[in-house]
Amino acid sequence: MAEVKKPRQFAKVQRPRLYEQLMTQILAYVEEEKLGPGDHLPAERELAEQLGVSRATLAQALVALEVLGVIDVQHGTGAVLRYRPSVATVLRELREHESRLPEIVEARSTLEVKLAGLAAERRTEEDLKKIDHALLVMTEEIQEGGRGAHGDELFHEAVTAAAKSAVLQKLMTFIAEMVLETRIESLGQPGRPERSLESHKKIADAIRRGDSAGAANAMGEHIELVSDVALLKEDLD
Amino acid sequence: MAEVKKPRQFAKVQRPRLYEQLMTQILAYVEEEKLGPGDHLPAERELAEQLGVSRATLAQALVALEVLGVIDVQHGTGAVLRYRPSVATVLRELREHESRLPEIVEARSTLEVKLAGLAAERRTEEDLKKIDHALLVMTEEIQEGGRGAHGDELFHEAVTAAAKSAVLQKLMTFIAEMVLETRIESLGQPGRPERSLESHKKIADAIRRGDSAGAANAMGEHIELVSDVALLKEDLD
DNA sequence: GAGTCTAGGAGGCTAGGCCAGTAGGCCAGT
DNA sequence: ACTGGCCTACTGGCCTAGCCTCCTAGACTC
Known part of the structure; x- marks a missing residue:
């Protein structure tokens, strides 16, 4: 096992x-x-x-x-x-302060909301397959008691790819590295994998329907949900 | 002359x-x-x-x-x-293909819309002063027959600064360089400096009022206006 | 079998040297 | 007075050769 x-x-x-x-x-x-x-x-x-x-x-x-x-x-x-x-x-500043969790989440949110919207407009069948695959992986991981981290990663990568924007993708890569470096891998998995999976499905549905605004909204809510727990630790002011 | x-x-x-x-x-x-x-x-x-x-x-x-x-x-x-x-x-890919105008504009738009919204929430008096100064500079430039390029730059920098997010700021810097490298300096000034100035003022007002959504909307419209002309040359499909 | 030691290979950095481009002064020709 | 050519001092580009430190696999202990 x-x-x-x-x-x-x-x-x-x-x-x-x-x-x-x-x-x-x-x-x-x-x-x-x-x-x-x-x-x-x-x-x-x-x-x-x-x-x-x-x-x-x-x-x-x-x-x-x-x-x-x-x-x-x-x-x-x-x-x-x-x-x-x-x-x-x-x-x-970035190098010195390093952990700027709230700002990073903010930036991530900005980009991913946009990416979700674009994905809804531009996704191909191929993209939808990858997204479905990611959801499947995540579901399995959770059923086996995991946190679904791998599937989560796959999902966000698939959505990003579906948006067909090399520039935005590059910016996401940047942020992804910051997140890694700042050791907040946990960001996505505060302990409620199931709810996270639910919101992933909502996003995927909207993308499949080609509902740009809906996808963007769903992604926004998802990131808010996912970030909350991680953030509240630092952002209590 | x-x-x-x-x-x-x-x-x-x-x-x-x-x-x-x-x-x-x-x-x-x-x-x-x-x-x-x-x-x-x-x-x-x-x-x-x-x-x-x-x-x-x-x-x-x-x-x-x-x-x-x-x-x-x-x-x-x-x-x-x-x-x-x-x-x-x-x-x-970025280095080889270089001019990815539409994508760059898209990324810029994504970030700046968010930045405008944040600026409305977080701006200080100091920030507002800088924004006003930028508007003044642009106005003068236009009155003297210029395109207001300098003022335009100042304005966007001031708004970015007012949003108080080092991470987003860094991403903007990135894009700014891409824009420069791709030699699309003209992006901001397709020939209708006055209209551009008008939309700047709308954005500034919303930021001053602390109207986050309004600022974001205004910025979105602004970028659409400003990008249109420049883009249509390449994006005729 | 589990620790310990060690040789060799990997990168880190230095010293010093030659080549190539730049900028500015000087000078001859116009 | 201006132009263009030329020289030279200075700047980066790149190289060779070498020593140091670090890492790790494998031999060597116990």
Whole structure:
């Protein structure tokens, strides 16, 4: 009867990388010096020396910042701060505070409600099959006494796929990772799997009928239901 | 009467970085080999040799992939593919296809409608001031014959800030960059700045009244209005 | 069989060097 | 006075070579 599915995925202690630390320091430097969009960072050689690391390592930090859209490294010119340096701020806040449960749920809700609506308009037979399959899996899991976590995941993935929007899907992936990182896997399963399953069915029905508004509403209610318990712990104010 | 504003901004030829190319190749490799979550990439030394680059450069590519959440590099073990490798797929699609105007507008709309609603609930006096300032700027720009682009940007930033959600804000930043990259700056100003300004005012009023639903509706209509013209060019089907 | 130790392979980081692009000053030609 | 060519100092791009730390499988104990 192995509950082999979830080997309690410990979150693998993350070893600190030097380049990550450098990112933070560079960001701090930018703030200190009140550098704005268009301003240049010190030259690599100089910066590396100031930070006490090799150029190679600094280069990694710069690549990371570039990927995150904070800077723009130009050959022969130097590293230039991009527009919207707010990214840097937001990013740091997110990293530092981490668990922003309410906000994350809020964002998730926003996207999923929309996705449900779109799914109702755009779903194919294929999509409906996947959704049904997810419901089946969840039902079985619950009957066996589980929490239906796997089925739940499948369901939300299927709905997301049915909405046919790569951009929204990408944003959901982002949030999914935040949720994971913030270790709120429990989010979806506060202990009332049956009620959760019920609301899934409502959503699926609306999507099948092509009832966009209905699907959106059902998804909204579902997320509210599911989040309540998890949230009330932190959101008692 | 210089039309000095737009000196035909050439898009600064982007010099290719080796690490970017490596990312693509690694992603391709993953697909070829049908590697899934949990699988290991070849060792750095080996991979570097196969790709014909130095370890230092390869390290940059790995950092980039790590930042993007595609892999997870573990000291002593190797680079492991993360769960949800779909990120990689989505990412590549986004990079390759680039202009996904309709989807981007859709995502933007989803977020901004929600943000407007939240702004109505959470705005402070400070926020209202910023919103008013943005409206003022836009009004002036239009009176001087401009398109009010700057004011428009300020307005949306102010509303976003007023919603007090770092997570949603981060998602907006993301989309903003996509919009920029896809060179659809014109999105907001299809030629009817006045009407756009009008709808801005409606939104601002609703936010001031604390009318959440009203603000959300107004924002929805605004984006529809503003997107229409830009979209119809591509979305004629 | 269950712990313990250890060699080898993996990534982390550094040092130092060469190549390539950029920007700005200088100078000759117009 | 302006233009274009050229030189040079400076900046990032990338490489080689090497040492360190960490992880883990397998040999070695008890």
